[in-house]
Amino acid sequence: MSNAPSLQERSSSGYSYCGTSSSSDIEFDFGAEKPVVKDHSHLLSSSTSSHLLVMGNPKKQNRGNGDSYSGRSSVEESEPPSPESGLPNNFGEVAPGIYRSAFPRLGSFEDLKSLKLKTILTLVPEEYPMENVDFVKAHGIQHFQIPIPANKDPFVTIPPQDMAAALKLLLDRRHHPILIHCNKGKHRTGCVVGCYRKIHDWTTPTVLAEYRKYAGNKARLLDERFIELFDERAALAGFSMADVMSVDPARPLLLPTPPPSVVNDPKDDDP
Structure with a gap:
């Protein structure tokens, strides 16, 4: 992506990007009056499928209609670090090359x-602190910002197209390792x-x-409802599963352990 604006040049589209991307299929129009991507299915098109990474669940490979996310995988639950780690709170390894945190x-x-990150994806709308901006620039990390609303109000929910855009980044191995x-x-x-x-x-x-496990006693029923009703097939519309690269990860994840960094302070709410 050429001439990508700085993080501060966020527009009403709600998307922000900082860094240089080699992925020409991910483009945001920062001058648009409306979000550029109303239908994110093209972000998951077969034109980029050779770079997409889908790790099948070895316990359930076939959906019964001919589609199958084939291949072996050792993907388990996200793996938090030890309490002695200096990594961010609620840090965990989702899959090889994909991490999550506060x-x-x-x-x-x-x-x-030490993670040698290529990409950071931020899901909140606030301006990135200058020290974070300096960090991503100093280490050549691409920074994408796709603000999604919190599921705290029954009349406000995460737009499916924004979720699809976030998932596209996670599935595209060119962005790995990603936090x-x-x-x-x-x-x-x-x-x-x-x-x-x-x-x-x-x-x-x-x-x-x-x-x-990660939300602790702050788990939200509306979050769970959103996950339950999320239509992953619609999110992958226009995307040829036959072209997806299913891989056997180079290394297994650690055995699941409870996240030691989960803090359930009554004041510790995610706005």
């Missing part, structure tokens, strides 16, 4: 460097990871169990 702060930058985060790493991030799991054919109870 908002990265200055104290975690040194440990984040996805919101404020607390519980709600918005939990919804995106939950929808990512549905694409990989996880059962709904398993998806929701992982969501609750």
